[in-house]
Amino acid sequence: MLLTDSTTIITRSTIQILQIDNALATAEISLFGGHILSFVPKRDNRERLWVSPKAALDGKKAIRGGVPICWPWFGDHKDSHYPAHGYVRNQNWQIINSKDSTTGTTVTLRPNASVDDGFSGDAQLTLVVEVGENLTIQLHTENLGNHTFSYNCALHSYFSIVDINLCQLAGIEGVYLDKTRGYDSFDTPALYNFSEETDRVHLNKTPQVDITDGPLLTSVCSTGHDSIIVWNPWQKKSISMADMSDNGYLSMVCVETAITQGQTVNPGETHVVEQVIS
Numbered sequence: 692m693l694l695t696d697s698t699t700i701i702t703r704s705t706i707q708i709l710q711i712d713n714a715l716a717t718a719e720i721s722l723f724g725g726h727i728l729s730f731v732p733k734r735d736n737r738e739r740l741w742v743s744p745k746a747a748l749d750g751k752k753a754i755r756g757g758v759p760i761c762w763p764w765f766g767d768h769k770d771s772h773y774p775a776h777g778y779v780r781n782q783n784w785q786i787i788n789s790k791d792s793t794t795g796t797t798v799t800l801r802p803n804a805s806v807d808d809g810f811s812g813d814a815q816l817t818l819v820v821e822v823g824e825n826l827t828i829q830l831h832t833e834n835l836g837n838h839t840f841s842y843n844c845a846l847h848s849y850f851s852i853v854d855i856n857l858c859q860l861a862g863i864e865g866v867y868l869d870k871t872r873g874y875d876s877f878d879t880p881a882l883y884n885f886s887e888e889t890d891r892v893h894l895n896k897t898p899q900v901d902i903t904d905g906p907l908l909t910s911v912c913s914t915g916h917d918s919i920i921v922w923n924p925w926q927k928k929s930i931s932m933a934d935m936s937d938n939g940y941l942s943m944v945c946v947e948t949a950i951t952q953g954q955t956v957n958p959g960e961t962h963v964v965e966q967v968i969s
């Protein structure tokens with residue numbers, strides 16, 4: 692079943708959006724990009740995700756905010772004429788199935804083309820989203836072919852916060868590569884707060900990151916990953932981005948569940964990366 696009692700499709704600007712409204716939460720998923728735009732649990736009616744007020748909703752550019760699906764590579768491709776963060780966030784997706792249950796509404800989606808220029812694996816990508824007490828996001832990468840392939844990805848989630856100057860993260864340990872410092876390696880600070888552009892690839896399988904800002908807490912639980920990426924563009928980069936307001940950095944932080952070290956998938960196997968937002 693494509694739609695259920697809890698799901699409707701609307702058009703906003705020029706893109707189709709799947710709206711989910713059940714007893715536990717509301718959510719929105721853009722069919723352009725398979726891109727979750729909103730998640731609001733009804734227990735507190737607090738929006739967990741951040742979308743830039745200047746985000747492009749014309750289907751021509753990846754939406755700034757929400758949960759961009761970066762796949763089958765993360766960051767820049769080694770061949771610079773391929774798009775950063777892969778090609779599926781710039782594609783239209785199809786709803787494969789929706790179902791309502793006592794734990795929420797589960798929607799399954801696929802991009803129009805799992806295989807495109809820049810990637811040679813015979814892969815099929817499936818996104819499974821459950822909207823309930825929590826938002827559960829799963830990226831399934833299946834090998835349909837006869838040869839092993841390797842991929843990278845990120846659930847590049849933008850979280851809504853009151854003030855980046857109050858924001859702290861808890862739960863991340865080990866070393867990270869700092870993109871703002873030539874990808875040099877540093878130790879994760881015990882007190883994880885923000886005072887400048889922050890762009891870090893934490894090279895470990897952190898299971899839970901707690902985002903606190905003032906009295907608010909958002910927890911991000913991850914499995915199937917090998918990295919957690921933390922990003923805030925700060926003011927200079929915010930000003931340089933057409934789809935970001937000058938002070939947009941103040942109200943968002945990215946905590947991303949990712950694979951950055953290459954995940955191999957053998958013929959007939961499926962690898963799943965999951966992020967649960969509560």
Ligand code: TA6
Nearest residue numbers: 766775776847870890920922947
């Ligand atoms: O995840 C962090 C990052 O790789 C940053 O370096 C920055 O480029 C960000 O993603 C946003 O990338 P985008 O292509 O969406 O502008």
